[in-house]
Each structure stands twice: as C-alpha cells, then as structure tokens.
Amino acid sequence: MFLFHYTNRLKCLLRDKETVFWTLLFPILLASLFNIAFGSITSATETFSPVSTAVIDNRAYQNNIPFKEALKSVSSGDQPLLKVSVLSREEAEQKLKKGEISGVITVSDSISLRVLNTGINQSLLKSFLDEYLQTEKTVNAIIKSNPSAIKDGLLSSLADRRSYTDEISFSGAEPDTMLAYFYALLAMTCLYGSFWGLRNVTDIQADLSPLGARRSVSPTHKLTSIVSDQLAALTLHFTEILITLCYLGFVLGVDFGERGVLVVLTGFVGSVTGISFGTFIGSVIRKNEKMKYAILNGVSLAMSFLAGLMFVDMKYIIAKNVPLLSYINPAALVADAFYSLNIYESLTRFYLNIGILCVISVLLSAASYMLVRREKYASI
C-alpha cells in the first residue's frame, strides 16, 4: 500500500508543471543568467592580449642592455604583457597612426613613450615604463652607495617579483567570489522544495482541500499517506537538486571542490529542510493556497537574499552584525555548507552547518506532524 501511495504521489508531483518550473527550470535559468553576467566579467580579465608596441631601433636602445632585457622579460612567457617590435622611426610612426601598435618607445638619454590615444593599453605601457624607470633609479642609487651589491645578485633579485603570501585551497578549488552567488542560488533551490511540502500538506488535510477530505475518508492510515507523500516530494526535489548541481558543475563549470559526496549530501539535507519548511508553513498558516505560495516565495527569496543571492556581501554583513541570523537561516546554512566544502580543509564548519540544518528540519517536521496528524477537524 505504501508503494502504491508513493508511486501515485510521485506521478502527481512530477506532472505538476508549474511547481517543476519553479523548483527546477527557474534555478537553471537563473544560473544561466548568472553565468552570462559573470562570464563577461571573467572574460574581460582572462582574455588579455599583449599590448603591441614598437621600440625605435637606434644606438641608444641597442646599448641599453638592462632595458632590452626588461622588454624581453615582459614580452615572453605564458602571459606576455607586451608584444614588442623593433622598428625604424618611420615604420613605427606609420603603424602608430594606423592603430596597429599602441605606443612608440624611444630610448635616448632618457626613455620616452609616444601614444596617439588614451586607453587601457596606453596606461599599461606607461605603467611599465614608470616602473622600469623607478627601478633603474633605485638600482643606480644602490650601486652608488654599495658597488658590491651587483656581485651579490642585486639585478637578479630586482627582477624576481616575490609574493610573501601564498593562496592555497586545501580542497583543490580556487577561491572565487562569484561562486558565492551560485551557492546562494543552490540554497534558494533547496528552499524552493518548500513548494512541494506545501502542496503535500494541502492535499492531505481535510480542512485545506476537497482532495484532502476525500483522502481522509479512505481506509488509509494517515501516517502512511504523510510519509509516502513526503518521500515522493523528497525523491523529486532531490533529483531536481542533483540535476541543478550537474548543470552548474558540468555545463557552467561552477567549482564545487573535490568533495563530491559531501556536496550531494548538502543538496540532500537542503532538500529535506526546504520540504520541511513548506510543510510547516502549510500547516501553520490558515490562509488560501495562493496566499500561502506568495508567503513561501517571499520568505524563500528573503532568506536567499540574506544568504547573498542578490548581493554577495550581504552574507558577510549579516555574519558580522546579526550572526544569529546566519545560524537560523536555512539558505545561509546551505550556501555556507557549499562554501565551506570548497574553501576549508577542515570539515568542522561544514558539519556544523549540516547539523543545524538537520535540527531545523527535525523541529519543523515534528511541529508539522503535531498539526497535521489530527484526523478530525473543527470545521472543513
């Protein structure tokens, strides 16, 4: 009998196109929009092409070995800054006028730059030359006061740009602010499971729908109906979460780190919490169905907003100013669980989030059951 209820319920929920849209297609659409929006930001930084520039071929340039070396170092390697051509003055001027190069460098007693326009490329060229000239000045000053510094490797140490802090992700993922948006989106998707929970309550309570009344007069134990309905909702919503995760991970390339099983576990617990939340709202609020859906949608979006869905810094503002809210907001907990998995080596924070989500789910489910278990009603 349980299987009979379960399969029928699953069939009903699966064919509820409107709710399937909100719980599966809407998050996927939103994720795609996020990807397009963030993609343009990322491509602007990642698809950098070297700045074409020319150096006038004259004696001063040929004799200025340090400058030649500096140019060589910035125009080689994996991500060269400049693409340098050594040209005659006429050729260089011609190319500059045609816009084939961004600037012309002339080495004489000093080093000068000639540009015709302003823009990022011209600013980059200027920054490079400023830095070179400043470094040259520093080297000359050191040599003047300590000539032996050259022997001690001054020049090589100047060329060596060293960072004294290392960014290491123990989970194997690259920290990325944009990820926080996707995690908040997944949190919203989990909370949208509340729509399934709400529908389940409506369809089982005699005082909420004719269908609930009709089912209540059948010879089926109410607990059987409740558990089979909730399991069907969980099956469907968890599958939706998995599809969304796969879409984000494999199609959009969102990085979830290397702890795949725990990522899936987060989705599962988030799904349970979402469904429990909807069940609770459906049991407690005695308004019409449309009003309940509106309340649920509003609350889910508000929670997702506080978890950083629309403005990623909101998560940190809440954590700083109202930390308690971060611990009771299921959306923030789900988003933070994904974030913790990706960023921290230790799983303490992750398990804390999952633990709190489990406690919230149990409390919501218990409260809902207390309200829903009655089999006789004061009014219908």
Add this chain to the structure above:
Amino acid sequence: MIIRVQNLVKRYGDLLALDHFGLEINEGEIFGLLGPNGSGKTTAINCMLSLLKYDKGTIEIFGKPMTPDAYDTKRNIGVVMQNVAVFNELTVLENIRYFCGLYVSDKTERSELVEQAIEFVGLQDFRKFLPKKLSGGLLRRLNIACGIAHKPKLIFLDEPTVAVDPQSRNNILEGIQRLNREGATIVYTSHYMEEVEQICSRISIIDKGKTLATGTKDELKSMIKTGETMSVEIFALTDEDIEAVQGLPYVTKVTYDNNRLSVHCSGGKHNLIRLLDKLKERDISFGRVFSEPPTLNDVFLEITGKELRD
C-alpha cells in the same frame, strides 16, 4: 440498520449547525437528506464520516461506532464529495484507479472494478483525459466514479448534481438508482426536491440543523394540510363564480389571475371532478385543466413557513 445517528450536536462557535440531529437508515434504502443551503446536510455527512468533530451525540455505521480509525468500516463506504475531489495531474483512468486502490489492493480485481466504474459513468471515451479537459458534467461523473469504483455497501453522495447540465443530471440520477439496485445503500443530500422525490425511498427534511420530518414522500405529503392544486384556464369569471368555487369542500384558497383559476385544496378525494361539475353547473366555459399534487416544497413550506430554495 446501516446508519444510526442520535442527538448529534455540532457548533461552529456561536452557530448551532446540528441541533440534536438524528436519523436511522436501513439497508437497501436511497435515503434523501433534503434541506436548503446551510441547513446542515453536509455537516451531518462530514460528522458521519468522522471528518468533523462534534459536541454531542453518537454515530454508528454498520452497527459500530464511527471513528477516524475505523478502517474496516471505511473500507465499505464510498464517498462522493460536494466539491470535485480528484487529482488534476492524473488522467480519468489514473484517478479512478488511485481511489479504487485505496480500498482494493489486488491489482486484477482493481482493474476490473475500474473498468466497470468507467463504464458505469460513461467515461469510456475519456480515459486518457485530464480532469481540466472535462466539462462540468463529465467531471462530476468522474467524481462519482472515484467514489463508487470499489463497490461499497454504503455510498454518501453529497449534492452530486450541483452545476450539472440536465442530461448529465439524469445520467447521474439513473446511475444512483442502478447502484441501489445492485445492493448499495445510498445517502443522498440535495436541495433539489425534484431529485430527492424522484430517487429516494425515504427522506429527511432538515433545516437549521434539525430533522423536521422523516418518511417516504407520500408519508411526508400526508403530514401536511396542503393537498392538490388545480388550475383551470377561464376567460371570464365573476365574483359570484369565485365565491361558488370557494364554497366547495376542502377548498382552502381560490385565486383568479391572468385568466387562470387556481384552487388549493387541503386534502379530500375527487376535488377536480367536483370543481369541473361546479363550473358546468354555472355554465362557465373553460380551456385547459391542470392538477398538481403537493410537492416536498409544500411540505417544507408548511413546516417552516419558507420556500425550500430561500
């Protein structure tokens, strides 16, 4: 005795919905609960089905107290709710299969019952239709099929013909009679007296949560003073003629309006013959003649002082 309800009291806050309501229904009856909207019919049914809490009284079905967990009793009950209660996402066939499956676990038996129910309500051509694609009448038929597919011994039909076209209504009423002939006891609520009169073997008239009268339709009609009403088309009639008709035995009221003489009687036999003899005696020529027996509305009107559909 299939159903025994005694002294049922149900309050909604200050409103007394059922006021020491009682009824007894025997096996094989089509029992009608007749009353205007808000009289307590649906509340009584919901109490009997153990959906509603009640303040006082006892309800027994199949000789056992009715409780929410009386699953053996519920297994033999079929319910057709006033509001259509089906899954919008399931087809006609799937809906009937689901509701039948709540009572019958054997798949083979269930398939047979589902097919019989589909045939019974005439939805053979709509098996794969979703409820939203059905007309109001067909939807009601689906609702009935979902309620009766498991062949229950007792069927509650709560206003099953509301908002149904006349053709579907006749189909539904014929179907109910057929179910009864096949052995089911029927509890039928309606505020349409014609329907109740047409199909019910016994009737309870209720108003304001109280049982006003119970009996067969003839028994109910014999309880009131109002007898038949005769109407005669007459083109000219004097006051003396009207007075003469007024003087006939059992005549309680005479009106003459729009060339139509209406004569209300309070019982008695051969009233029409006496009236026509009187008209002949006074040399009054007349056209068409009608005679209407008292209706349940007359019964309701006389008991409560208001029309059934008020």
